[in-house]
């Protein structure tokens with residue numbers, strides 16, 4: 083049984099409907115140890131025949147059988163295996179991969195063998211030594227002479243230990259010395275037990291082999307056996323091949339990326355800037371949210387629940403309650419809390435204290451002929467934390483706490499305003515009588531402390547003691563019903579439960595209370611901040627769309643530039659899948675590098691910004707967390723994956739013969 087048998091091979095090319103017959107019934111058998119030369123006129127179909135033998139061309143009539151087994155050219159996988167394990171190709175124009183070194187060019191083929199990494203390197207070096215290039219392994223193809231290039235191509239063709247070496251005019255571009263050397267190598271390959279089939283125009287070259295086949299008009303005109311095939315001994319240690327592992331595609335993609343690093347670095351930078359902006363805005367959102375949380379929690383006890391009347395009588399959720407409470411400023415008369423209502427609140431379980439309070443109307447403070455006016459003076463409740471006092475203590479008896487701004491105005495000094503503590507000031511407060519007519523109360527109170535309103539999240543904190551407020555109200559004939567109640571939950575975890583108990587309370591058949599927790603306020607503020615930072619991140623994200631387009635263009639350019647390489651890789655036995663993976667891997671690596679650069683930029687910038695802002699507010703305002711980092715990496719990979727889809731698909735669909743003939 084012959085190693086290779088061609089039966090009745092017909093091949094035509096079509097230009098429109100016009101058929102041009104190139105091969106008209108070729109029947110040939112080949113065996114191991116033969117060095118066959120195919121001679122024929124130019125355009126006679128020699129390369130076409132080689133492509134059919136090499137498993138690159140699937141569109142022909144007839145059969146190719148290997149060791150008696152007919153190849154099914156409809157089965158792509160079978161053809162991939164055939165090219166990978168059985169065929170080694172040598173071309174007139176060498177077809178080396180320019181961005182790989184000599185050693186790496188040989189390794190491309192070895193990647194599809196079962197050898198260990200060390201064995202692959204050893205074999206590649208060994209093959210290079212056999213073709214006289216032991217000392218050229220680290221060079222790139224453009225640093226070699228034509229003869230040297232052809233010898234690299236021979237080493238590569240032999241690498242996976244194939245049975246058949248196809249050489250399409252292997253000496254066509256070489257001078258006589260190099261021609262001689264290459265022919266000797268091919269002869270040795272045949273002696274080593276392989277079948278060598280070479281296309282040539284040269285009778286002198288053909289005379290070197292064991293057999294000459296002449297093609298005329300697409301048929302075998304002559305089949306001349308010059309000598310017997312070389313006797314071959316069975317080589318028991320054959321190398322078996324397997325499909326290209328994914329890791330090899332990633333390593334190869336990485337090599338190409340680094341080879342083109344100048345061009346790629348701009349794309350990486352462009353994408354990285356988009357990632358950086360997204361990260362920065364998310365980090366700023368986190369930072370601002372936690373700054374606000376920090377500030378509010380330091381002013382108000384987070385276990386505190388503020389309860390106000392609910393004039394609507396409807397059950398209110400958090401946002402509706404906040405809206406309802408806004409009405410207080412327009413018409414405070416609806417917000418008085420009755421004894422029945424206080425008793426209803428007292429039924430709540432899980433509380434540590436319940437304290438009624440007053441929020442009164444406009445007021446003015448005067449000291450040493452200086453005046454300040456504002457609105458919303460309150461009676462003291464335990465919900466105030468000591469953090470919100472810059473100096474002094476909360477008021478008891480005939481005392482008052484005024485805000486820092488008020489103290490500065492009244493003392494006339496932004497440095498010595500604290501000296502007002504212990505001083506008496508005149509206080510005038512406007513409120514309502516029992517019949518809801520205006521009442522004015524005047525008194526003199528001692529300043530016990532100064533509150534800090536510098537955070538900007540609360541308005542002026544001006545507070546009277548509860549007892550003094552109540553006695554002022556009753557002596558002026560004003561209404562003494564409180565208008566808010568502070569309820570303190572025993573635990574932070576219980577806050578929501580306490581709030582919902584009160585929310586559900588009905589007095590006279592109506593939902594009596596609007597309930598606001600610090601958590602609710604924080605939630606509302608944080609929602610706005612998060613919304614703003616998301617919108618900003620999304621705007622920054624648009625730049626990522628531009629990056630995606632840049633990657634698409636780069637990948638298309640890469641496919642165009644590397645068309646020949648794609649043909650070479652397919653001829654070496656890489657599957658369509660491997661080609662698709664090669665380009666996807668390159669794009670993913672671009673995305674990954676961009677993500678890391680974006681992260682680095684964001685990290686450096688956040689250090690700078692935080693240092694600067696920390697001096698002002700004693701807080702790290704950019705807080706990039708792990709979730710942001712993971713998100714940025716995933717977004718970047720996703721973009722690069724999407725960008726790779728079309729170019730990688732295009733690359734994998736290229737016809738290997740067309741790809742090989744690309745310039």
Ligand SMILES: Nc1ncnc2c1ncn2[C@@H]1O[C@H](COP(=O)(O)OP(=O)(O)OP(=O)(O)O)[C@@H](O)[C@H]1O
Pocket residue numbers: 095096104122123124125126127128129130131
């Ligand atoms: N893709 C194609 N489409 C149409 N015609 C083609 C195609 N490829 C080759 N041909 C034609 O088929 C014929 C055989 O081409 P082939 O390359 O096999 O010849 P060859 O014997 O190798 O020639 P040469 O010695 O000049 O390299 C030529 O006439 C060529 O123009």
